[in-house]
Amino acid sequence: MVLILFKTSHWRVHKEECGRLKQQMCRVVLLNDFPFTFSREATYQVCGKVETRCSFLDKQGIHCVGFWICECSCGASITSSDHLRYDKGWNLSSKLCPCKGPLSMLTKKLSSWNEYYEWRGIPLDSPVALLLHWLIPETTDELCIHYLGPEREVYQLAVFGELHALLPGVRVHIDFVGPAIPHDRDGETITLCSYAHCIESNCSCKSVKGEFNSHTASDKSSSITINLHSGLYHNRYSDLTKEFIPDLIIAPNAGIAAYKSWLPTIELIREIEIPTIFSDYCEEACHLAANCISSVTGSPPTIPVQLNPFRQPLAVEDTALILPCYSNCFLFGI
Template sequence: MECAAKGSPRRCSGPANRRCGGCGAVFYCSVSHQTSHWRVHKEECGRLKQQMCRVVLLNDFPFTFSREATYQVCGKVETRCSFLDKQGIHCVGFWICECSCGASITSSDHLRYDKGWNLSSKLCPCKGPLSMLTKKLSSWNEYYEWRGIPLDSPVALLLHWLIPEPTDELCIHYLGPEREVYQLAVFGELHALLPGVRVHIDFVGPAIPHDRDGETITLCSYAHCIEANCTCKSGTSNKSSSITIKLHSGLYHNRYTQLTKEFIPDLIIAPNAGIAAYKSWLPTIELIREIEIPTIFSDYCEEACHLAANCISSATGSPPTIPVQLNPFRQPLAVEDSALILPCYSNCFLFGI
């Protein structure tokens, strides 16, 4: 945990083990740093205290591994690596990007999009659903029940991207992808969620390798399980729906004109956006305001969304039209070493304009 006053004129005197008695969300290295930082922290202390009251709700998941993946990771009893290792998925297939061990993987082998789940067919959605969706899914419990997956399966760690609404045809501009680029096969699950729908997704962001700019991937089936004789290996394409993904390197506001020559987006998605952390978002926000395309953002914690909402209000003159709200399909594995003591999860909170 870093000292909340790190970067001030006076250097930190030691480890940050002095916790704010008001919010309990930030730490300091000394009394002097805490005192000098109060003029900054007093504006956020009450807000962070309210967010800390929602810790139990944030950590509430139905999985058999929930305590290991939440409280024990936050309390440093577990690490993401040790948790993934217990699940038998540490640094294999497209799970390699889920911990610090694989964070810098750039080898051509891991750029492949046909990696499988590395799980048995009982633990992963490698085939179509047994029944059509008859209602809007509102929880991981409902999702797992519909797909026939037991609650000890870790697949929610990769299925935490936004679940779209049914439609006949859907074009999504997906902004700022990072590890998703190495987990493209997971998006084959859209065959189950959107049967009969033609889906085109433009991935746009600076993390996309330049040598993959313009690459188009067609997902004809679900991501495969590890069993050699499973029917998911039959090679049969899913003809009821069409899913294509195209990769674009660069910032969205610089690529938008070129992108829309082929497809006009129905929806823009920006997962774990970090709007308040990157100045490059400002021209993108201004563009989104101009084109008036529905846009959904997510971030790791409620405070990040609050700061992002302030940035959007400053840039557009009005607050987000979709208020900050908890995402029921957030990733159920806590982020390690977050800046605040607040629990952080990938795609934890949503808001939109």
């Protein structure tokens, strides 16, 4: 009798959560649906421990090279090294990466990796989507973005050169701010004047002069500049807005429900009323994050939790839930 009462009490507490997780599990096939030739290896086989992120990257010929080193646990002790600071190459052939401008202008909003690869003339066996999932383009003549909580992105900055193709003629300024940014890089400005390079020495992508620079003073003429700021957003906001007021705030893989340090940042975002996009590794994390934000703002997200069609197509290993997890898998906004 005691056991039955315990089970009944337990079910009352977890009935909603279990029902929600059941619905999320029904979407596993959709989560694992990618158009790439390597999709099964990168999804089902990594989740089932048949493959690891390391073995997958090794098969692609990009394990522990350049900014790919941040995509597996092998790079954990290396990402603080200066040798990654100015890396600007894909370590792929020109056929497999977008090292030059597009052959045609965008005529419609991209809605899938398949459409992006087709537009950029990249075959579906190319792994570049593993890095391009950080980009969230908007259309305007000038765009200022506050990018919160970057980690491995700091060592993959050249990838953001693809914004030249996604936002042609747009002056883009991105402020990266977060505690993972090394203190010795606080205040650093990076200028991106071209695309990340391929591995071929005779490719025309090498002909652009001064394509990747780092300095302490802002370069007004550059179409893409990235400023690095060490610390928490609510502590650095007044400094960040002395020159630029953001048009958009982005917080990728935020983990809001897991870190109390987000609460003063959410309160600040509520006050300044800047459109903000959050993402996380799975739907449940976004659901919990949305509840946390609603408890602060008093209202639900204006952009509901939804699957990101441009999530990273390589599963996260050793997750707490049985649900498949991908970097920037789901997103929502306020």
